[in-house]
């Protein structure tokens with residue numbers, strides 16, 4: 001068998017085209033342009049690239065966007081004061097603070113400071129709780145991107161055995177909830193799971209998000225399974241690779257996401273979707 005390669009770039013492009021059309025209609029109808037503020041603290045080069053890409057995506061879709069670049073030694077209170085201003089700014093519907101933050105700043109306090117209605121990353125405890133209850137406006141961007149890829153390829157998780165490897169607050173845990181919401185039977189595996197392969201080998205869908213290059217080997221995968229690789233790892237030669245051993249797995253899986261070009265492009269697209277949702281909700285609330 002040769003697996004279908006799930007094309008995240010193509011799916012992402014299609015969704016962005018739809019968002020562009022929906023945004024133009026929304027602006028025409030309401031006179032409101034969706035606005036996203038992205039806050040970057042410090043000089044992390046990877047974060048700077050992500051922020052630039054987010055700004056570019058906003059322009060492409062027709063959003064208003066602001067980038068606030070603050071120095072590495074920014075005091076926590078100054079960042080919180082900026083968030084107060086953005087919370088109150090009617091031009092801004094979504095606020096995203098790029099993580100990680102320098103160590104003098106408590107990320108938890110920062111996440112709690114963003115108004116839940118503007119929390120387009122869906123990291124605020126209120127939004128996390130809403131996801132658990134299945135009553136949400138926003139979904140965290142990466143797991144939402146995974147669900148959109150499954151949908152685009154007609155892969156229905158209902159009744160399937162799904163194994164999520166990784167239990168971070170931004171990927172693994174919300175991913176497990178989203179699969180559960182779609183009626184999958186979900187197992188969450190992590191660094192302390194005993195005999196991980198015994199779980200993955202019976203999975204119909206595996207989502208791996210651990211940050212370990214080519215960790216998931218072909219002999220851990222059931223023939224015909226779907227493998228969604230969230231991992232982004234940089235190899236010593238500078239190339240990117242995922243958490244799954246891509247080539248050997250393509251021989252037996254029914255579908256797999258490549259790295260790059262799989263889950264990665266979906267994350268920013270879902271951020272754009274959340275920003276449009278936030279703008280729509282703000283108009284309803286007026």
Ligand code: NAD
Nearest residue numbers: 142166167168171190191209210211230231232263264267
């Ligand atoms: P994290 O470091 O916060 O969490 C890693 C998780 O992996 C932990 O829950 C840990 O228990 C688990 N883990 C570690 N080693 C393990 C092992 N040997 N066996 C089983 N589980 C193990 O990471 P994260 O933020 O969730 O990110 C995971 C990966 O996904 C990273 O490579 C990251 O770069 C990538 N990522 C990609 C996107 C995207 O847009 N595609 C977005 C977010 C994260």
